[in-house]
Amino acid sequence: xxxxxxxxxxxxxxxxxxxxxxxQRVIPFLEExxxxxHDIVPVLEEINVSIYESANKMPRASSQLNKxxxxxxxxxxxxxxNLDGVLSKLNAIDSHFQAATDNLEALGKxxxxxxxxxxxxLGESHTALVDEIxxxxxxxxxxxxALVATAGGLENSIKDIRAKANxxxxxxQVQDITSQQIASVNHLIESVxxxxxxxxxxxxLSGAELIDEIEKVEHRSFDPHATYDRSGAKQKxxxxxxxxxxxxxxxxNGIGEExxxxxxxxxxxKLFGKGA
Amino acid sequence: xxxxxxxxxxxxxxxxxNALKGIGYDEIIEAEDGKDAIAKLYTEKxxxxxxxxxxxxxxxxxFTKAVRADEQFNSLPILMVxxxxxxxxxxxxxxxxxxxxxxxxxxxxxxxxxxxxILKTL
Numbered sequence: 001x002x003x004x005x006x007x008x009x010x011x012x013x014x015x016x017x018x019x020x021x022x023x024q025r026v027i028p029f030l031e032e033x034x035x036x037x038h039d040i041v042p043v044l045e046e047i048n049v050s051i052y053e054s055a056n057k058m059p060r061a062s063s064q065l066n067k068x069x070x071x072x073x074x075x076x077x078x079x080x081x082n083l084d085g086v087l088s089k090l091n092a093i094d095s096h097f098q099a100a101t102d103n104l105e106a107l108g109k110x111x112x113x114x115x116x117x118x119x120x121x122l123g124e125s126h127t128a129l130v131d132e133i134x135x136x137x138x139x140x141x142x143x144x145x146a147l148v149a150t151a152g153g154l155e156n157s158i159k160d161i162r163a164k165a166n167x168x169x170x171x172x173q174v175q176d177i178t179s180q181q182i183a184s185v186n187h188l189i190e191s192v193x194x195x196x197x198x199x200x201x202x203x204x205l206s207g208a209e210l211i212d213e214i215e216k217v218e219h220r221s222f223d224p225h226a227t228y229d230r231s232g233a234k235q236k237x238x239x240x241x242x243x244x245x246x247x248x249x250x251x252x253n254g255i256g257e258e259x260x261x262x263x264x265x266x267x268x269x270k271l272f273g274k275g276a
Numbered sequence: 277x278x279x280x281x282x283x284x285x286x287x288x289x290x291x292x293x294n295a296l297k298g299i300g301y302d303e304i305i306e307a308e309d310g311k312d313a314i315a316k317l318y319t320e321k322x323x324x325x326x327x328x329x330x331x332x333x334x335x336x337x338x339f340t341k342a343v344r345a346d347e348q349f350n351s352l353p354i355l356m357v358x359x360x361x362x363x364x365x366x367x368x369x370x371x372x373x374x375x376x377x378x379x380x381x382x383x384x385x386x387x388x389x390x391x392x393x394i395l396k397t398l
Binding site (some may be wrong): 226 | 283284285286287288290291294295298329330331332335358359360361362363366367370376377378379381384385386388391
């Protein structure tokens, strides 16, 4: 064995030493890792169960949301039925009031005729009696006028009630808007459910087969941005766009007639949201 | 004037129906979606269409495009009544050639105003 070989052996021993030193350092970490994995297994099992349960509960949540939509639609229909009933009764009351007002006015005119007849027949001979009857008729006229005024006031109240009923009808549009919002949430739930199902499938968790069996609920078409906003801001914005489009149409129709009013391609693209 | 009201929501059909009756239009046919509406277009003498956008089977936008693609309905007035109020939505509807646009929730006054505006241009 020469010096060169001994040097090689020493190098190998040094490498082994370094390996042992590294091992000494790594072993506590490996032990820690072992305990960590040991502890984490039940947690992972719990997560698996939780994922499975969540995925299973989602169709139920989705179906319950659909039931909310159905219930609100039924309730809204009932409210609309009642509103129709109220409006039809109001129309009937309105025509009764009109008839009553006409009758009161006719009564007033008849009284005037009776008074004229009494004056013509008894005027000269029974002045005191005629004056008394005139006083009574005047008082009656005042009462008739008061009744007509009351009827007019009631008619105005009916008008207000009708306006409120129409306002309720406008508010009931909230049913359509909330049902679209619910449909949007249902869509999200379905997406999460799909993700969870694929996760369960990927990790071959127990219950993966059951997830496939879960029936998917049919959802209505929806606008994810549907909001109940009665400020009229959205309508104004739509009106502005339409106004702009119409003026553009006028310009386009004018091509060849008024060269200064021509719409450029840029303007047309801007109108239809193309280009920059 | 005979109206065709297209909306998948029973509530909305009823509300539009009531609003139309309130402003003096009594002849109203209803359809649940674009497909149903197309079928009714060929069987009824429709003179004015009020359509929602978001509907199953065939959306209001697809329905509008289908109506416009048929020469006999090319100039039939179409009013879009929808919750979609984004600028891009209005643009898309205009490109599909709706005559006017109403954003829900709407008042009968707005509906009347838009119908009148359309009828004035015919």
